[in-house]
Amino acid sequence: MAKRTKQPNGAGSVYQRKDGRWEGAAFLEALDGTRTRFxxxxxxxxxxxxxxxxxxxxxxxxIPVETTKLGFGDYLTYWLEQIARPKVRPSTYRSYETYVRLYLIPGLGKKQLKKLTAQDIRTWLVKVAKTCQCCLQGHDAKRPKQHKDPTKQQRCCAVEKCCRKVPSPRTVQYLHALVRSALAQAVREDLVLRNVAKNVQLGTVERPEIQALTLDEARQFLRQARKGRFYAVYAVALGVGLRRGEALGLRWDDVDLNNGVLRVRQALQRQKGEGLKLVPLKTQRSRRTIRLPDNLVKVLKERKAEQAAERLAAGSAWHDPHGLVFTTHIGTAIEPENLYRHFRAVCDAAGIRRVRLHDLRHTCATILLAQGVDTRTIMEILGHSTIVLTMNTYAHVMPEHQAKALNRLEEALGGLA
Structure with missing residues (x-):
């Protein structure tokens, strides 16, 4: 075949290089609006x-051409610091940083951003799902070979006994979401033409079933908790469905005991290098105003009197710069992990199942559903972003709720037989 080196005007040119390969070139408009040789x-x-x-x-x-030679790993570093850090909460940023450092950069970081394909991402996710992270990251190898405490010496992968510590399906799904989010920003900044991660389809991941307390268990728990100093925290978490951070970040300025109103405006969170801090809530929907039932107003009045006595006893040692509702004996913020340990001890003493502290919030929602409260009202109490989230979260208790509603309909109609 004759050697071809010319194309019609405006069609660029195709020619053979010295290494034997063929190269095509033309001046085209780039993503930044300039004309570049492609x-x-x-x-x-x-x-x-x-x-x-x-x-x-x-x-x-x-459609402009992609010209950036930026590596995906370098782009992820930029995305973390310039896009994610200013936008998300510190705890969310720490989660992003950990997953990018341990998974995304080692797996996809060497790829050029513009050359990353859906096949690259899908292949990587499948590999991640099957790879023991203990082996990959050398967790056990970092431990000493011999230690007086056997649990602290090398084991599993370091001694060639793979523990098969593979990521959960939800972790794989989270990794995919991170890649998709990072590439969406790359599209917005005209670094790539399209978000190839959108073309990657993963299997559906079942939501873990909510481990809420039953009504009897909730009553047993509250009776036992009444004997300790954290009773008011648990009563608020269970009574109006507050998250742990929301309850511990509650200030007296947010509580109107005269009118029985509680406003959720911030959360208490531990930040790396800064200790416990009050941080903004994750979404606008999380900022909510809740009408308190009379019993909770009474509990909070008791808590206020208790705190006044503690302040008096602590004297100059009292330190409470934020005016928190729930504090230690000297006014400082309560360490979330300490509260969780106390919570488990109360569960054991009450003779009920050990659930998560967060499950008090779920217990609030499931009991409300059982009592016939509509989903929209529950969504507003919990501060969910959408009613779909509420319905999906508590889908496992919806059938029972629906059955009761339909039974009432049947009674109203005088029977259907």
Whole structure:
């Protein structure tokens, strides 16, 4: 076949390089609006010409070409610091940083951002789901070979006994969401044309079933908790469905005992290097105003009197710069992990199942559903972003709730038989 080196005017040119490969080149509009020399390569003239023809066709449609040579790993570093850090809560940023450092950069970091494909992402996610992270990251190898405490010496992968510590399906789903979010920003900044992570389909992941307390268990728990100093925290968490951080971050300025109103405005969170801090809530929906039942107003009045006595007893040692409702004996914020340990001890003493502290919030919702409260009202009490989230979270108790409603309908109709 004769050697071809020329194309018609405006079609760029295709020519053979000294190394034997074919190269196609044309001046096209780049993502930043400038005209740049765009190059494609192929083993044959036909392959290079086909790639160049596709690029020219896209250009005629007004689709610019991708020219960035930025590596995906470098882009992720930029995205974390410049996009994610200012936008998300500190705890969310720490989660992003951990997953990017341990998974995304080692797995996809060497790929060029513009050359990353859906196949690359899917192949990587499948590999992650099957790879023991203990082996990959050398967790056990960092421990001493011999230690007086056997639990602290090398084991599992470091002694060639793989523990098969593979990521959960939810972790894999989270990794996919991170890649998709990072690439969405790359599209917005005109670094790539499209978000290839959107084309990756993962299997559905079942939501873990909510481990809420039954009504009898909740009553047993509250009776036992009444004997300790954290009773008011548990009563608020269970009574109006506050998250742990929301309850511990509650200030007296947010509570109107005269009118029985509680406003959820911030949360208490531990931040790396800064200790416990009050932080904004994650979403606007989380900021909510709740009408307190009379019993909770009484509990909070008792808590206020108790705190006044503690302040008097502590004297100059009292330190409470935020005016928190729930504090230690000297006014400082309560360490969330200490509260959780106390919570488990109360569960044991009450003779009920050990659930998470967060499950008091779920218990609030499931009891409300059982009492016939509508989903929209529960959504507003819990501060969910959408009613769909509420319905999906408590889908396992919906059938029973629906059955009761339909039974009432049948009674109203005088029976259907």
């Amino acid at each position: 190059r494609v390569y192929g083993k044959t003239w036909e392959e290079a010409n086909a790639k160049l023809t596709e690029a020219l066709a896209n250009a005629r449609k007004g």
